Amino acid sequence: MNMVSEDIKDMLVSDSALGLIFKTNLFIAQEPSYSASSNLPVDVTTIFDTGGYKDELCLDGYRLNKPSVQIRVRNILFPVAMALAEQIKDFLYTQQQSIWNGTLYTFIVCVNGPYLLDFDENDNCRVVMNFDFIRTNIN
Amino acid sequence: MDVNATVGVGTIFRRWSGTAWQIISKVQSITGPSMTRDTIDVTSLNSTGGYREFVAGFRKGGTIVLKGFFLRDNFALFLSDFQSNIMQYYQIVLPDVDLTSMEFTGLVTDMPLTIPLDQAITNDVTITISGPVLLTSGTVQPG
Numbered sequence: 102m103n104m105v106s107e108d109i110k111d112m113l114v115s116d117s118a119l120g121l122i123f124k125t126n127l128f129i130a131q132e133p134s135y136s137a138s139s140n141l142p143v144d145v146t147t148i149f150d151t152g153g154y155k156d157e158l159c160l161d162g163y164r165l166n167k168p169s170v171q172i173r174v175r176n177i178l179f180p181v182a183m184a185l186a187e188q189i190k191d192f193l194y195t196q197q198q199s200i201w202n203g204t205l206y207t208f209i210v211c212v213n214g215p216y217l218l219d220f221d222e223n224d225n226c227r228v229v230m231n232f233d234f235i236r237t238n239i240n
Numbered sequence: 241m242d243v244n245a246t247v248g249v250g251t252i253f254r255r256w257s258g259t260a261w262q263i264i265s266k267v268q269s270i271t272g273p274s275m276t277r278d279t280i281d282v283t284s285l286n287s288t289g290g291y292r293e294f295v296a297g298f299r300k301g302g303t304i305v306l307k308g309f310f311l312r313d314n315f316a317l318f319l320s321d322f323q324s325n326i327m328q329y330y331q332i333v334l335p336d337v338d339l340t341s342m343e344f345t346g347l348v349t350d351m352p353l354t355i356p357l358d359q360a361i362t363n364d365v366t367i368t369i370s371g372p373v374l375l376t377s378g379t380v381q382p383g
Contacts, residue, residue, distance in 0.1 A: 157360065159266045159309065160251045165360060210358060235360065 102238045105168040106130065106148040108201040109193070109232075113146070116192050119185070121146055132173060135223055143225055144176045146185070151231065165207070169233045173218065179226040186215035186228050193232065200239065208235035250335030253306060255317065255328060262317075267308040268362070270332060273342060273373045274302030301344055301369025304330070310353060310361035318365045322348040327370055338377040344369045 106129045113121045121127040125142070132147040133139070153168035172189060176182035190211050199206050214230030221227060253270060254261040278297030287293050308314065321328050327345040334340040350366035 157268070158249060159268050160249055160253070160270070161263070161265050161267065162249065163266050163309075165309075207360070208358060 102166065102204050102236075103202050104129075104150055105153075105170055105234055105236070106150045108204060108206070108236075109148050109170055109172070111201055112193065112196055112199075113148075113189065119188060119192060132175065132227075135175075135221075135225065143223070144181070144185075145174075146189070147173045147175075149173065153233070164237065166236050166238075167233065168236070169212070169231060171229055171231050173227055173229045174215070175221065175225050175227045177225055179217065179228070182226050182228045183215055186230055190215065190230055203238060203240045204236050205239045206234060206236045209233075246334060246336040248335075252331075252333040254331045254333065255321075256330070261331065264306070264308070264314055264317075266311055266314070267306050269307045270304060271307075272302055272304035273344065273369055274304075275369075275373060276300045276302055299372070301346070301371060301373050303349070303369065304332070304344075304346070304367045306365045306367075308363055308365075310363045315351075315353075315363055318348050318351050318363075322351055330367060340375070340377050343374045343376065344371065346370055 110123055110127060110129055113119055113127060114123055126145050128145060128147045130147075130149060132145060133141050135141065135143045149171045151169045151171050153166075156167065157165040172186070174182045174186045174189070176185065193209050193211070196206055197209055210233050212231045212233050215228045216230075218227045218229045248269070251270065253264045253267050255264060256262075277299040279294040280297045281292060282295050283292040325347075327347060329343065329345055331341055331343045346367040346369040348365060349368045350364075352364055354362045354364070
């Protein structure tokens with residue numbers, strides 16, 4: 102079973118309407134710092150694994166895994182960041198009961214957000230959302 | 241003899257199909273058998289020491305409650321047992337070093353679904369035991 106951030110990355114990349122390309126404007130675990138000399142855009146989305154909850158186990162070893170992630174959207178403009186975050190949230194809600202990399206996502210819920218986290222050192226706004234998942238390996 | 245505590249994971253619940261034991265999968269917990277016995281109060285004017293006296297009455301095997309994730313196959317199996325008046329054989333095999341098992345016959349008497357918004361659907365099945373619970377140990381036979 103992948104880290105949940107890997108599967109969420111694949112989900113987000115699959116929806117071309119979001120315009121997210123891995124390692125270009127979509128990242129896992131580390132939000133790239135923006136500098137004028139870098140080729141990376143200011144507008145980036147980053148997925149962080151944030152732990153989650155205790156697995157639900159059965160006597161026969163079957164388990165439901167309950168991870169969580171935070172998705173952070175950085176943009177020059179707050180309304181644009183919020184709009185993309187809402188778009189991501191709406192898309193993830195369509196992924197209930199979907200299978201990604203051999204893992205069945207039985208439940209996806211946005212726990213909170215999007216909301217303003219802060220402004221980075223270049224005055225770009227960063228908004229975040231937190232999601233909980235229930236998933237199980239189907240292999 | 242097992243001198244260590246035994247954790248529940250690895251426990252098997254099985255139902256006799258008529259030709260083989262069928263393992264019931266995705267069970268989260270088993271409660272029971274909740275065996276009880278009746279007592280008959282025979283306290284009389286001749287009772288001494290200020291204590292009531294009792295003699296043995298009938299015993300009851302009690303119930304077994306299986307809590308598990310909803311699986312259509314499990315639900316259909318227990319529904320057929322619920323709709324049948326024929327006693328079925330069931331067995332619990334514990335994962336201790338003795339492979340302690342408890343075997344009994346019973347009727348499915350309750351099997352509600354719980355359908356929460358944000359959790360897995362569960363199915364709790366209650367089996368009312370008829371007759372004794374037989375305690376054995378040994379190797380688990382193939383399901």
